[in-house]
Amino acid sequence: MLKLGIDLGGTTVTAGLVDENLTLLGSLTWDTGAVASIDALETRIAALCDALLEKFWVPRTRIERAGIGVPGAVDPATGVVGMLSNLALTDWRAAEGLSARLGVPVRVDNDANAAAYGEVRCGAAKRARSAVCLTLGTGIGAGIVLDGKIYHGVNGAAGEIGHRSFVPDGRACACGRRGCWERYASSGALALDAADFCRTRPDSGLARYLRQTGGAQAVFDAAQAGVADAQLLLERYFGWLGAGVVDVIQIFQPEVLVLGGGVSRQGERLLAPLRAMADEQEYTRDARTRTKIVCAALGGGAGVLGAALL
Amino acid sequence: MLKLGIDLGGTTVTAGLVDENLTLLGSLTWDTGAVASIDALETRIAALCDALLEKFWVPRTRIERAGIGVPGAVDPATGVVGMLSNLALTDWRAAEGLSARLGVPVRVDNDANAAAYGEVRCGAAKRARSAVCLTLGTGIGAGIVLDGKIYHGVNGAAGEIGHRSFVPDGRACACGRRGCWERYASSGALALDAADFCRTRPDSGLARYLRQTGGAQAVFDAAQAGVADAQLLLERYFGWLGAGVVDVIQIFQPEVLVLGGGVSRQGERLLAPLRAMADEQEYTRDARTRTKIVCAALGGGAGVLGAALL
Incomplete structure (x- = not known):
């Protein structure tokens, strides 16, 4: 089974496929675009993930879960993003919204936290x-x-x-x-x-x-x-x-x-x-x-x- | 059963009796004295604990364990104190030494840590x-x-x-x-x-x-x-x-x-x-x-x- 990782920035958003050996199989980066609403943002992220799966010929059924790092303060227990820096969106129920669109459980955390966790799990602080x-x-x-x-x-x-x-x-x-x-x-x-x-x-x-x-x-x-x-x-x-x-x-x-x-x-x-x-x-x-x-x-x-x- | 708490400072050392309701039943403070060796320091602390038990008519058998906060860097897993600030003593195997003298298991930590833990367990940060x-x-x-x-x-x-x-x-x-x-x-x-x-x-x-x-x-x-x-x-x-x-x-x-x-x-x-x-x-x-x-x-x-x- 594979995992989806999403890194949301103020100007770009990247999605990647990670396998059981913690290897990044491939990724795709899009402009975040001028997303004016939470709905538009979620639609864009879901479309990016679809494009990623298509690019690497991976059926949806092989994805077991997804996670996203966002530039803002997150309550990791609820997956609610209080405020998104640079994107002027507040109170985004990200875990709930993305999980509904991607069809798998989604964990949400701050982008700096996600990067740090990556370095600890499989990088410089392994x-x-x-x-x-x-x-x-x-x-x-x-x-x-x-x-x-x-x-x-x-x-x-x-x-x-x-x-x-x-x-x-x-x-x-x-x-x-x-x-x-x-x-x-x-x-x-x-x-x-x-x-x-x-x-x-x-x-x-x-x-x-x-x-x-x-x-x-x-x-x-x-x-x-x-x-x-x-x-x-x-x-x-x-x-x-x-x-x-x-x-x-x-x-x-x-x-x-x-x-x-x-x-x-x-x-x-x-x-x-x-x-x-x-x-x-x-x-x-x-x-x-x-x-x-x-x-x-x-x-x-x-x-x-x-x-x-x- | 009661617990012994010891707070070692550069000039004084205090021992106290704590009951199961996390109440400090009584305590006793002595000058640390001019302790020139680890042996002298352990002897002084053990004598203070004896005096405390005697003062409050508590038999040794009612003490189940003890803990000590010391002014220095401690490895809490081993109970070894690398260096004692103010007392010019190094590599004190405090948990081992005090446990032998007091006849109960002894946990060791830094004094600021012990005080913080006290405030979290039963004080301002309860x-x-x-x-x-x-x-x-x-x-x-x-x-x-x-x-x-x-x-x-x-x-x-x-x-x-x-x-x-x-x-x-x-x-x-x-x-x-x-x-x-x-x-x-x-x-x-x-x-x-x-x-x-x-x-x-x-x-x-x-x-x-x-x-x-x-x-x-x-x-x-x-x-x-x-x-x-x-x-x-x-x-x-x-x-x-x-x-x-x-x-x-x-x-x-x-x-x-x-x-x-x-x-x-x-x-x-x-x-x-x-x-x-x-x-x-x-x-x-x-x-x-x-x-x-x-x-x-x-x-x-x-x-x-x-x-x-x-």
């Missing part, structure tokens, strides 16, 4: 009893897996670690607070900082990379190529990211801390400075057992895999 | 499925109880939330980092800030209170009596404490957040400004279900009760 997975994107999302189970908190909204105070009275954040960590340590923040820098220095080496690649990737590429401005920017970024990573370790002491999102492709270039900071600053730097800091292994597939296994 | 208990003292300790169980992390050292970065390049901390939260938001930090203020203003109203009561309590007393300096100092303190409290909520969304330590006696005077900050800054400020912020209910007894129930 077999770890506890893991915190940070996704560095426009913001910083966190999925917390403790004792093999996703930790949700009392209202399904645990893990908003991107919105922890990092600099008192610091940069304004869309959440209403000032100085949130994600305004400094997300890859979005790094990209913005680089763009800010280049606005006044359009002829700098970094600006040339930024025009070519764009975003956080450009800063890593430029630093790698020896552009001093990029190296300085990155050093400051690592300081901000590392301080928060050490904080996560002080608080959770998870078996594994996974860094996901686009910048996790940097591998050791990202990990080495963070591990050095942990060796210096961790309260438990001399302990026999310490948190392993690793990069995500499943890339974009984590969300689909995790959702299928919910 | 019946809560998840709770984070912050103890505001010289530093800030945290006990994390999730799904009714103490959360330890991979090495028994989870919950060092006092040592999360709060101000980049801020006040130096004994842990080696700079800007740790407890250097701003512990009651010890408030007392130090008040003392600093009064050093240059020995004739101020706050200085008079500080000479009378001393410590953080003096600042609360002076502010209550209308001393403007104390009110300003307290306002700044609440800002620091509240920002970190909101952060704990963003990360854990626990059912209950308990504030313990001496300043928790302030009750609403402490809670009101923190709740106002949470209403303003929480990511989930509009959610139907939110974390309750409360003061500890068991005072000093939490550690003994929690240890007995481990």
Whole structure:
């Protein structure tokens, strides 16, 4: 029997087929489209799943269950999504609605949680009893897996670690607070900082990379190529990211801390400075057992895999 | 049958008797004394327990088990204490050693964890499925109880939330980092800030209170009596404490957040400004279900009760 995993984003939605060996057999991504109602959203998701089954010649009867990760706060017990970020839809009875359309039981969770669960079940934190997975994107999302189970908190909204105070009275954040960590340590923040820098220095080496690649990737590429401005920017970024990573370790002491999102492709270039900071600053730097800091292994597939296994 | 709860501190050690209704029947506190070895420490604790039983006319045969909370990182599975803060003793096989001396099974955990567990089992967070208990003292300790169980992390050292970065390049901390939260938001930090203020203003109203009561309590007393300096100092303190409290909520969304330590006696005077900050800054400020912020209910007894129930 196969499982369906669905990863719903603000702009795209991906569905994938997962087999009993936890292998992602194949997937299909569509634009989320301008869905104006819950009904339209459910119709679009069901159509995507139909197209996926057709593409891989899989009859519906081989699907035993489905799971979906959504960008919003979810009550995992009821499968109700309180609010969908980016899609302006509220009180979506997702488990009920999708289950009726797909004809199989559907589990629902937050997208960061689903991705974290994917990494714990078959990725970078495989077999770890506890893991915190940070996704560095426009913001910083966190999925917390403790004792093999996703930790949700009392209202399904645990893990908003991107919105922890990092600099008192610091940069304004869309959440209403000032100085949130994600305004400094997300890859979005790094990209913005680089763009800010280049606005006044359009002829700098970094600006040339930024025009070519764009975003956080450009800063890593430029630093790698020896552009001093990029190296300085990155050093400051690592300081901000590392301080928060050490904080996560002080608080959770998870078996594994996974860094996901686009910048996790940097591998050791990202990990080495963070591990050095942990060796210096961790309260438990001399302990026999310490948190392993690793990069995500499943890339974009984590969300689909995790959702299928919910 | 009765349970023995032991709360080991750097300067004092308390033992208490807990009955089946989770009531603390009585307790006894001794100086920890200048214990130079693990053997001396175990002898002192056993003698205290003997004195306690004698004081309350309880025969040894009525004790079924014991628990101890210690200031240090513990492996709760083995009952081995890696390092005892303040007592310069390492690798104490506490469960084994104390069990041999007391003649009953002994469970061992960190003191902040034991206190948190006490508050969850029979105090301010009674019946809560998840709770984070912050103890505001010289530093800030945290006990994390999730799904009714103490959360330890991979090495028994989870919950060092006092040592999360709060101000980049801020006040130096004994842990080696700079800007740790407890250097701003512990009651010890408030007392130090008040003392600093009064050093240059020995004739101020706050200085008079500080000479009378001393410590953080003096600042609360002076502010209550209308001393403007104390009110300003307290306002700044609440800002620091509240920002970190909101952060704990963003990360854990626990059912209950308990504030313990001496300043928790302030009750609403402490809670009101923190709740106002949470209403303003929480990511989930509009959610139907939110974390309750409360003061500890068991005072000093939490550690003994929690240890007995481990």
